[in-house]
Amino acid sequence: MVPQDFGLNCPEYTMQRIDDYGDLPETLSRGVVFIIGNRGNEWLAALSCPCGCDSKLLLNIMDDVHPYWRWTVDKDQLITLSPSVNRLTGCKSHFFLVKGRVDWCGRPLSFQQ
Numbered sequence: 001m002v003p004q005d006f007g008l009n010c011p012e013y014t015m016q017r018i019d020d021y022g023d024l025p026e027t028l029s030r031g032v033v034f035i036i037g038n039r040g041n042e043w044l045a046a047l048s049c050p051c052g053c054d055s056k057l058l059l060n061i062m063d064d065v066h067p068y069w070r071w072t073v074d075k076d077q078l079i080t081l082s083p084s085v086n087r088l089t090g091c092k093s094h095f096f097l098v099k100g101r102v103d104w105c106g107r108p109l110s111f112q113q
């Protein structure tokens with residue numbers, strides 16, 4: 001079990017592109033949302049769970065497949081995802097990612113004991 005810090009010391013998330021021929025890194029570090037797909041045809045967002053549990057979160061970003069997430073980046077590559085990310089399994093983290101910052105919706109379940 002990896003010690004979790006539940007978002008403490010979590011860096012701001014910035015966007016990095018990977019085109020269709022690129023590979024997602026084996027391990028993802030917090031602070032990066034990988035956007036996968038060629039420009040204009042992005043299909044997947046991948047990030048490491050901000051709670052520190054090391055889970056790899058994969059989000060569909062194709063708007064013709066539900067559910068999907070919208071994403072925007074600002075000039076500093078800080079990323080916003082909507083709607084929120086709500087994990088139903090594992091750490092059950094529920095958070096918004098707004099301009100790179102993690103905004104928790106309550107604390108992860110495992111932190112409430």
Ligand SMILES: [Zn+2]
Nearest residue numbers: 049051053091
């Ligand atoms: Zn987590």
